[in-house]
Amino acid sequence: TIFSDMGDFPFNSVWDFFPGIMDNEERMLNRDLCLLTASFVKQSVVKQVLTEGERYVMTISPVLTFSQQSMYDIVNNLGSLAARFIFRPIEDSAYFYFTQMIKRDVPLKSQEQKHISESAEVLAQLSKVVMSIGLVVVVFGQAYSYTVLYLYGGPKLVENNLTA
Numbered sequence: 195t196i197f198s199d200m201g202d203f204p205f206n207s208v209w210d211f212f213p214g215i216m217d218n219e220e221r222m223l224n225r226d227l228c229l230l231t232a233s234f235v236k237q238s239v240v241k242q243v244l245t246e247g248e249r250y251v252m253t254i255s256p257v258l259t260f261s262q263q264s265m266y267d268i269v270n271n272l273g274s275l276a277a278r279f280i281f282r283p284i285e286d287s288a289y290f291y292f293t294q295m296i297k298r299d300v301p302l303k304s305q306e307q308k309h310i311s312e313s314a315e316v317l318a319q320l321s322k323v324v325m326s327i328g329l330v331v332v333v334f335g336q337a338y339s340y341t342v343l344y345l346y347g348g349p350k351l352v353e354n355n356l357t358a
Contacts, residue, residue, distance in 0.1 A: 265351075269339070272346065280327060288320055 205211065243250075248270075252263050295313045296302075302310060343352050 284324065
């Protein structure tokens with residue numbers, strides 16, 4: 195049965211689920227956990243700066259007026275819709291496909307070469323599709339941004355805030 199050998203199960207009682215003091219006689223702090231915590235802190239700071247850095251710059255320095263900041267937020271949020279509605283479903287589908295085709299815990303030499311070559315071809319084609327979508331946005335995004343904002347918010351949104 196499934197419960198015949200529970201020696202590898204890390205919990206012995208309900209109390210094991212709650213936080214507690216680790217057995218660590220030689221030092222006050224566990225070195226491995228301190229390194230892991232420092233790594234998480236560094237990653238969190240970098241992620242915060244990358245995702246919210248422009249807002250910090252706009253808030254701290256007087257680069258933009260409040261109306262320009264609101265316009266920036268609207269454009270930024272509209273731009274993120276493409277990532278949510280176009281790129282996210284592609285990413286989810288690709289993740290599901292690749293997890294079915296290639297196993298992480300098995301070395302590549304031990305897996306079926308047909309699956310590996312097919313996955314490589316799908317990755318190449320998928321990269322081309324995503325690159326094409328991105329290039330269309332880069333080429334036409336600037337030219338049609340005024341029109342998209344006009345359709346989104348009407349004439350009050352775009353008057354006096356954008357150059358045509």
